Amino acid sequence: MSIQNLIASVNERLTPTELRIAEAVLDDPMLLTFGTVSGLADRVGTSRASIVRFATKLGFEGYSDLQKSVRDGVSQQLTSPSHRVRHQDGPAAPIQFEIENAMHAAFVELDDTCLQSMADPIVVAPNVWILSGETSMAGAHALYSGLSMIRPNVRLIQEHSTGRELCGALPGDVAVVFDFARYRKNAVIAARTLSDLGVTIVAITDGPLSPLSSLTQIRCELKIPAVGPFDSSVPAVIAAELLVAQVVSELRDEARNRIDRLEVFWQATGTFLNYGPRPNRDA
Amino acid sequence: MSIQNLIASVNERLTPTELRIAEAVLDDPMLLTFGTVSGLADRVGTSRASIVRFATKLGFEGYSDLQKSVRDGVSQQLTSPSHRVRHQDGPAAPIQFEIENAMHAAFVELDDTCLQSMADPIVVAPNVWILSGETSMAGAHALYSGLSMIRPNVRLIQEHSTGRELCGALPGDVAVVFDFARYRKNAVIAARTLSDLGVTIVAITDGPLSPLSSLTQIRCELKIPAVGPFDSSVPAVIAAELLVAQVVSELRDEARNRIDRLEVFWQATGTFLNYGPRPNRDA
DNA sequence: AAAATAGTGTAACACATTGACCATTGGAGT
DNA sequence: ACTCCAATGGTCAATGTGTTACACTATTTT
Known part of the structure; x- marks a missing residue:
């Protein structure tokens, strides 16, 4: 052992x-x-x-x-040489290569200019709506989780309740929409409706051919690799996390205060097992 | 020399x-x-x-x-390659570098043996329960999204309804638990309860020191980089996606049939905008 | 508030390791 | 026979090792 x-x-x-x-x-x-x-x-x-x-x-x-x-x-x-070979290249070597390629591309795409253009409207908007197809939900969830910790009025819209939830959207709000090839009709139609309402659309999608790209200039375009039969959510998640980090750095103290208050709640409710100083923390 | x-x-x-x-x-x-x-x-x-x-x-x-x-x-x-990766990161490495390091480490950790040991119980279990802290939900969601497309009885447990949902768990079931440093009390306690019930625990966590690690041998240990003030979900998402791919390859035709039936539903309900052949398809 | 307990560091110990020093051996050359 | 000298073995103090007993502190329990 x-x-x-x-x-x-x-x-x-x-x-x-x-x-x-x-x-x-x-x-x-x-x-x-x-x-x-x-x-x-x-x-x-x-x-x-x-x-x-x-x-x-x-x-x-x-x-x-x-x-x-x-x-x-x-x-x-x-003494056993088997150990040395085993770890060299896993069975996922081609997948690994694809994902790393896509990640590189994502980091190039998500440069300062791009992140800023997406973060700016989120910083000032009264409400932030996050839309996503069911299959690309991981990125949307990462964005929701991060944003809702640093500012109020962030909502993740489930497909089945699109209408009921979005009817509260107002001009000046922001909608962040995740959608990738084989675009979800639901997400695209909702985005278009919001856009017509005067809501700023921030699109995280996969290329100029995406129906979302025609709705807004504020967008990033990711390369989506395949893992087995399905598409990877990794690029969308990275985009979401970098976007959150960008919004944090623009909100500065406002975000920090909110995180502090959240921390108080967590401690009061005993959410976590250990409260010691985090191992890797730097902001 | x-x-x-x-x-x-x-x-x-x-x-x-x-x-x-x-x-x-x-x-x-x-x-x-x-x-x-x-x-x-x-x-x-x-x-x-x-x-x-x-x-x-x-x-x-x-x-x-x-x-x-x-x-x-x-x-x-x-010194294993993964170890070398873990040790070359400086104190103030840029985010991109950190994430890519963590990804490398994740691919090394998630070798055939590890993926198989996690996939095997999922293939045969009557029910699959997915547990996660709110902050590491993205990985859980990726797993849920993938698994529920290839096999029945997969459920993602929200923190607020842990008890109500988990009371249906039976011996022989599998629970996949995501949890990382500052471990969620709720997730850990639920996992322990399930383990006592005879449910097989598959842990996706961050090291032998995790409280989940003491519950099960079936686990993978990921390095979690920080993006701004929050932890990245990328390693968890990759683990989830590779695990889904592994389960697909073990289920073979059973998974394929299910995907085909799902496709029929999608077409019938007009879920997607375009039905042309997917750009990246290979399984 | 007092007592019990768990956690931790200090100090003392018994022992092993090490390299400098000295003693012995064994052979080669005078 | 004797000297010389390298090779080897033994001794010993200095250091460092792992271990144990004990004392102190913080925390929990009563």
């Missing part, structure tokens, strides 16, 4: 310090294979005793025992 | 004892990687001092220096 699985099996019972040890070990397993108790303790910023306790909690006699176990695993890996 | 080459370069000047040491080391390099002076001395049948002299003759400061050199070589050999 690998050290990762071993940690996984007890991760609920780890103390804060032991968690830090686990993180360090998972981040760089070499620390265990070659390292010493003292080295690991210094690296984690704890005492040697805690390292030993960590080893015993994992079910070993002590650190030496744990290290021996890890080394045995490493020896096996080294 | 490898230890073999190093020995070769001085083999003319080795004393008989040193030759025996060299033979032992070449025969089993692990002796050097993990062994001690005493161990090696006993194995060769000589004194510890001779081992040290051997090390200095090879050009090192002492035995420790030699061992360090060997270990560095070994480390490079067995």
Whole structure:
């Protein structure tokens, strides 16, 4: 059983310090294979005793025992060459290539100018409506999730309730519409109706030939790769996330305040398991 | 320069004892990687001092220096590509770079073995339940969208109706749970309850330290980059899409038939604007 | 508010490793 | 025979290792 699985099996019972040890070990397993108790303790910023306790909690006699176990695993890996080939190229190699291509293209398309032109109307609009076909819902959901955390009056429209929900749309509002080849009739018609109403349309779609492209200049055009029989949502999700980030940077304090208030709610309702400082946070 | 080459370069000047040491080391390099002076001395049948002299003759400061050199070589050999990816990201890497790194890591993690272990239970389960925190909903939605097109009884559980919906779960069912750092209490508790009920848990999460990891062996562990103030859903979406593709390839005709029937419905209800052959189709 | 408990660090320990130093061996040359 | 010298083995203090017992703190329970 690998050290990762071993940690996984007890991760609920780890103390804060032991968690830090686990993180360090998972981040760089070499620390265990070659390292010493003292080295690991210094690296984690704890005492040697805690390292030993960590080893015993994992079910070993002590650190030496744990290290021996890890080394045995490493020896096996080294002697069997199968391990090295397995990870080179997965079965998804062509898919991987396609998706990475599409991602590159998406990042090129979503440059500052494009993102700004899409974010500007969202910043000032009283209401933001998000429309999407059922199959490209992942991108719409990412946008909804992000936007609704940083500004009010964001609504994700489900296909079955298009009319009922959209009847509240007013001139000056913004509608962000996701739609890709084999364009959903429902989404396109709703977008056209909103456009006629004076709602600004922001289109996230797949090319100048899209029916959405004729509705608005504010749009981005993505390359959509296939994963198995279906289209990938990854480009749409990236577009949504970058758009959210752009809106955040334009709203500045307003967005930050809202996030702070949201955080208060989360803490009060005990939404999350841990409230410690996030591992990767920078804004 | 490898230890073999190093020995070769001085083999003319080795004393008989040193030759025996060299033979032992070449025969089993692990002796050097993990062994001690005493161990090696006993194995060769000589004194510890001779081992040290051997090390200095090879050009090192002492035995420790030699061992360090060997270990560095070994480390490079067995550092997996995914690990290398994870470690090359600097402190302030641009978003694009971070996301592409995370994608690479995701493709490495989601190899055949991993995808199969996750797809197998989904293929045979009577019911599939998809759980997710609100913030990682995009991945869950991608999975729901894909799976529900290729098999029946797939349900996406919203946080507010967890209890009402999940009470229909039975042993033998499968629950696919998305959850990432700052784990949603709701999702974790629901997963644990289902697990106790005898439902197979498939976890898409962010490491062995996730509370989900202690529930099941069937899981994948993704690196989640940050986009602005929020976490990216891209890795979760990719995992979902690859998983769908894997399930499709295992279901084969059953999935194809279902897609065909769905197509008939779409045509009958005029869901799409154009019915021409899809641009990117291959399965 | 007091007591019990869990978590953590400090200090002491027993032991292993290491390389410098010295002793012994064994053979080659004078 | 004797010296010389490289090769080898042994000893030992210094350092570093893993481990354990104990004390302190924070948290929870009573």
